[in-house]
Amino acid sequence: MAIPLETLRRPADFAALQQHGRSRAHPLVVVRAGHNGLDRTRYAFSTGRHLGGAVIRNRVRRRLREIVRALAPRIAPGWDVLIVARPAAVAVRYDELRDAVLALLGRHGILVAERCAG
RNA sequence: CGAGCCGGCCGGACGGUCGCGGGGCCCGGGCAACCGGGCCUCGAGGAAAGUCCGAGCUCCCUGACGCAGGGUAGCGGGUAACACCCGUCCGCCGCGAGGCGAGGACCAGCGCCACAGAGACGAGUCGGCCUCCCCCGGGAGGCCGGGUGAAACGGGGCAAGCUCUACCCGGAGCAAGGCCGAAUAGGAGGGCGAUGCCGGGCUCAGCCCGGCGCAGGUGCGUCACCGAGCCCUCGGGUAGGCCGCACGAGCCGGCGGGCAACCGCCGCGCCCAGAUGGAUGACCGUCGCCCGGCUCCGGUCGGGCACAGAACUCGGCUUACAGGCCGGCUCGUCGA
Numbered sequence: 168m169a170i171p172l173e174t175l176r177r178p179a180d181f182a183a184l185q186q187h188g189r190s191r192a193h194p195l196v197v198v199r200a201g202h203n204g205l206d207r208t209r210y211a212f213s214t215g216r217h218l219g220g221a222v223i224r225n226r227v228r229r230r231l232r233e234i235v236r237a238l239a240p241r242i243a244p245g246w247d248v249l250i251v252a253r254p255a256a257v258a259v260r261y262d263e264l265r266d267a268v269l270a271l272l273g274r275h276g277i278l279v280a281e282r283c284a285g
Numbered sequence: 286c287g288a289g290c291c292g293g294c295c296g297g298a299c300g301g302u303c304g305c306g307g308g309g310c311c312c313g314g315g316c317a318a319c320c321g322g323g324c325c326u327c328g329a330g331g332a333a334a335g336u337c338c339g340a341g342c343u344c345c346c347u348g349a350c351g352c353a354g355g356g357u358a359g360c361g362g363g364u365a366a367c368a369c370c371c372g373u374c375c376g377c378c379g380c381g382a383g384g385c386g387a388g389g390a391c392c393a394g395c396g397c398c399a400c401a402g403a404g405a406c407g408a409g410u411c412g413g414c415c416u417c418c419c420c421c422g423g424g425a426g427g428c429c430g431g432g433u434g435a436a437a438c439g440g441g442g443c444a445a446g447c448u449c450u451a452c453c454c455g456g457a458g459c460a461a462g463g464c465c466g467a468a469u470a471g472g473a474g475g476g477c478g479a480u481g482c483c484g485g486g487c488u489c490a491g492c493c494c495g496g497c498g499c500a501g502g503u504g505c506g507u508c509a510c511c512g513a514g515c516c517c518u519c520g521g522g523u524a525g526g527c528c529g530c531a532c533g534a535g536c537c538g539g540c541g542g543g544c545a546a547c548c549g550c551c552g553c554g555c556c557c558a559g560a561u562g563g564a565u566g567a568c569c570g571u572c573g574c575c576c577g578g579c580u581c582c583g584g585u586c587g588g589g590c591a592c593a594g595a596a597c598u599c600g601g602c603u604u605a606c607a608g609g610c611c612g613g614c615u616c617g618u619c620g621a
Contacts, residue, residue, distance in 0.1 A: 172305090176562055179524090211562065221334090221594050226566090229305095233567045236304065261567070 172236055175211035175247060184211075184247045191271045195264060196231075197251040198271040207244050208277075210235055213251040227252045234265045243277045 175181060180203075188201030203209060212231050214224040231250050235242075242248075256264055272278050 174562070177525090178562085181562075213562085222592095225594060229564095229566050233304075237567085
C-alpha cells in the first residue's frame with residue numbers, strides 16, 4: 168500500500184524550508200529540500216501565476232504531484248521538498264518533466280534504493 | 286441548390302490500470318477521544334472567466350427629514366430585484382427575414398455649434414441703394430441682395446455638455462460573521478509559602494559571594510541535587526480547529542393561464558462538487574472529427590481536437606470559443 172502524499176500546509180513550514188533548505192535548479196523545475204526531523208517526507212508544489220491561466224497551472228501541479236507519487240518508494244524519509252515549476256515546464260511531456268524532477272532529487276541525495284513495494 | 290436572418294442545443298464518446306476530495310453504510314480495536322479496514326455513491330462550465338449591474342445572507346450605523354454624491358430615463362408588463370427580460374410605439378439601416386437606438390425637458394439659466402462662409406449666436410459687415418455728418422475720403426443709421434451652410438441683423442440645433450424634471454439608492458463584505466480554544470508571556474481573585482538565620486565584601490535603606498534551613502520541584506516512598514516562589518479559579522487574546530457551507534427565488538415532467546417574458550397547481554418525482562498551500566488527475570487502448578505525407582483508392586503513417594478550472598449562493602450583462610446538431614423564416618436561380 169502506497170503511503171498517501173502528505174503536503175506542506177502551515178506557513179511556518181514554508182518559512183522554515185525557505186530559510187534552511189537548499190535548492191537545485193533545472194530548466195524545467197527548481198527543487199528546494201531540507202530536513203524536517205520527522206519520519207516521513209512532506210511535499211509542496213508551487214505553480215506561479217507567470218506560468219499561465221488556472222487550467223495550465225492546475226495541469227502542471229497535477230503532473231508534478233503524480234510524478235512524486237510514482238517516485239515515492241524511492242524517496243528517503245525525513246525531508247520537506249518544495250518543487251517549483253518554471254515556465255518551460257508548461258510545454259513538455261510527462262516523461263520529460265519526470266526526468267527533470269528525478270535528476271534534481273538525485274542531486275539532493277534523497278533518492279534511495281527502492282524499498283520493498285508493498 | 287446558392288446567399289442570408291432569427292431562435293434553441295451540444296461542446297468529444299466508450300473501456301482498462303493506478304490515484305485524489307466529499308457523503309453514506311458496515312466491520313475490527315478502544316471507557317472515550319480516536320485509529321485501522323471494506324463496500325456503495327457523487328465529484329467543474331456554458332461561459333465556472335471579467336467582477337460590470339441586481340439581490341439573498343452577515344456585521345456596522347439611535348430614528349426621521351433634508352443636502353451632497355451616484356444611478357435610471359418613450360409607454361406598458363414580468364420579477365425578490367435590476368442597468369435584465371417580454372410586448373408595443375417612434376426614429377434610423379436593410380429589397381427582405383430582420384437589426385440598431387442613453388428615445389423625458391434646451392419659451393429656467395450657463396455653455397457649445399466642425400467644414401464652408403464677410404459674418405455662427407448680443408458681435409462683426411461682402412456688394413448695391415437711401416438719409417445724415419464732414420477736413421471729399423471716410424463715418425453713422427436704415428433697406429435690399431448674391432454666395433456659403435443643417436441653421437444667417439435673425440430664427441434654430443446640441444442635454445453619450447453642465448443643468449432641470451420624475452423615480453431609485455446607507456456602508457462594508459464569507460478573509461462577512463459566529464463558536465471552541467492550547468503552549469508561552471502578561472492581567473484579576475484566592476490559597477499555601479522560609480515571609481529567614483549566620484559570616485564576608487562593596488560604589489551601603491540596597492546588591493554580591495559562601496554556609497544552614499524551607500514551600501515546591503515525578504503518582505508515592507527513600508537518597509542525592511536544584512531551590513524563591515508554588516498551586517487553584519476567572520476573564521481577554523494568539524497558534525490552531527469547527528460552523529457559516531451546499532435543500533435552493535433549486536432541477537425534471539405534466540396540466541392550466543398569458544401574444545410573450547413569466548406565473549399557478551400537481552407528482553408525495555429528483556438530490557445535483559464542496560476543496561481551504563486549495564480534490565476533480567496520470568498513463569494506455571478503440572472509435573469520431575480536422576490537417577499533412579504516401580497510396581495498388583481498400584487504406585496507412587504522423588500530428589492536432591477550441592475557449593477555458595468552482596471557492597458563500599442565486600438572477601442578469603459582457604467577453605472568449607475548434608467543431609457540430611435542430612427548428613422557423615427571407616432573398617435569388619432552376620424545375621413542377
